Amino acid sequence: MEEIVLRELVRLNAHLPKRRVSLKEALEKPVVELADGGTHQFRRSELELLKSLLPEEDWDSLKIPILIEMDPKLGRGAGRIRGKLECRVVAKVLGKQEREELVLYLPELAELRGKLQTTTEYLFTA
Amino acid sequence: MTKAVATISPTRMELIRLRRRIELAQKGHDLLEQKMDALMMEFLGLARRIRVKRKEAFGKLLEAHRKLLRCMAWMGTAETIQASLETARELELEVSSRSIMGVRVPMVEEVRARRKPTERGYSLHTGSALLDEAALQFEETLSALCGLAEMEEAVRRIGRELERTRRRVNALEYVLLPRLKSMVAFIAFRLDEMERDNFARLKRIKAMLEGREWRK
Numbered sequence: 001m002e003e004i005v006l007r008e009l010v011r012l013n014a015h016l017p018k019r020r021v022s023l024k025e026a027l028e029k030p031v032v033e034l035a036d037g038g039t040h041q042f043r044r045s046e047l048e049l050l051k052s053l054l055p056e057e058d059w060d061s062l063k064i065p066i067l068i069e070m071d072p073k074l075g076r077g078a079g080r081i082r083g084k085l086e087c088r089v090v091a092k093v094l095g096k097q098e099r100e101e102l103v104l105y106l107p108e109l110a111e112l113r114g115k116l117q118t119t120t121e122y123l124f125t126a
Numbered sequence: 127m128t129k130a131v132a133t134i135s136p137t138r139m140e141l142i143r144l145r146r147r148i149e150l151a152q153k154g155h156d157l158l159e160q161k162m163d164a165l166m167m168e169f170l171g172l173a174r175r176i177r178v179k180r181k182e183a184f185g186k187l188l189e190a191h192r193k194l195l196r197c198m199a200w201m202g203t204a205e206t207i208q209a210s211l212e213t214a215r216e217l218e219l220e221v222s223s224r225s226i227m228g229v230r231v232p233m234v235e236e237v238r239a240r241r242k243p244t245e246r247g248y249s250l251h252t253g254s255a256l257l258d259e260a261a262l263q264f265e266e267t268l269s270a271l272c273g274l275a276e277m278e279e280a281v282r283r284i285g286r287e288l289e290r291t292r293r294r295v296n297a298l299e300y301v302l303l304p305r306l307k308s309m310v311a312f313i314a315f316r317l318d319e320m321e322r323d324n325f326a327r328l329k330r331i332k333a334m335l336e337g338r339e340w341r342k
Contacts, residue, residue: 004294004297005151005294005298005302006154008154009154009157009158012157012158012228014228015228015229034225036228038223038230039222039223040223040224040225041222041223041224041233041235042224043224043235044235070161070164072153072156072159076163077160077164077167106163106167109164109167110167110170110171113167113168113171114171114175117224118224121225122161122164122227124157124160124161126153126156126157
């Protein structure tokens with residue numbers, strides 16, 4: 001049973017991309033390769049939304065997918081967003097005040113995932 | 127559980143090893159619980175969106191059937207069926223996939239269901255404006271149904287993953303962790319017992335040595 005659990009823990013972050021791409025790159029080619037060998041396609045409408053939220057000079061700096069860090073220390077169902085541009089975009093999408101680091105709770109996370117289904121991804125940290 | 131407890135050796139090394147295993151299992155349990163919460167959130171969000179989308183798609187379908195009936199009444203059933211047989215349909219879809227926490231779900235990016243009246247294949251001379259309207263409405267319904275199918279498949283796959291993750295969490299919570307904890311409790315008890323044993327033995331030896339010296 002422990003082996004199964006260990007395998008599950010190894011697999012936990014296998015859905016993340018090998019390399020995050022910039023918004024500019026994603027607008028040209030909206031696909032990323034994942035660590036598990038698969039591919040993940042970004043929805044064009046979401047990329048357009050992100051594009052509209054940032055000035056053109058920042059398109060190269062915003063890395064997507066935006067990672068939502070799920071840390072058990074934050075409590076059940078809470079996630080953290082790091083990165084200046086990532087936080088700016090998420091704050092604008094949710095209508096929140098911009099901060100260096102954002103901690104989102106279940107209703108906000110659900111709203112964010114509803115609006116940015118393909119351009120956000122969960123990262124599980126211990 | 128008793129069988130597992132009976133096979134372990136009550137040593138300090140084993141105790142340290144077991145405590146490490148508990149720590150790992152607890153961490154795994156917390157992480158999987160986080161994953162389960164996230165999956166549940168996705169599942170509920172999708173289910174909510176499906177409800178809205180289904181209502182919208184069925185509304186469109188109802189309207190399309192209404193328009194078809196109107197067209198049949200105006201043009202005649204046989205003529206409408208004839209026109210439908212003349213139309214050849216090859217639906218162009220752009221289907222890719224996205225990953226939700228490792229669950230691969232299909233993504234329908236673009237459905238090119240709408241066609242110009244000249245592309246539909248039936249004769250424009252024999253058809254009427256009502257036929258065009260019905261065809262257009264069905265094409266729009268088709269787009270909505272494709273979107274609905276994407277969501278329903280996603281929710282089905284997320285549901286399966288949710289069930290699997292819940293099984294793992296439950297196995298950790300109700301089987302592995304209690305078993306490891308009972309092993310730790312058993313070893314701790316045995317070590318305490320051995321310590322008490324040693325203490326009593328030493329006391330006895332001391333008393334014997336003191337008695338021998340006193341007799342001298």
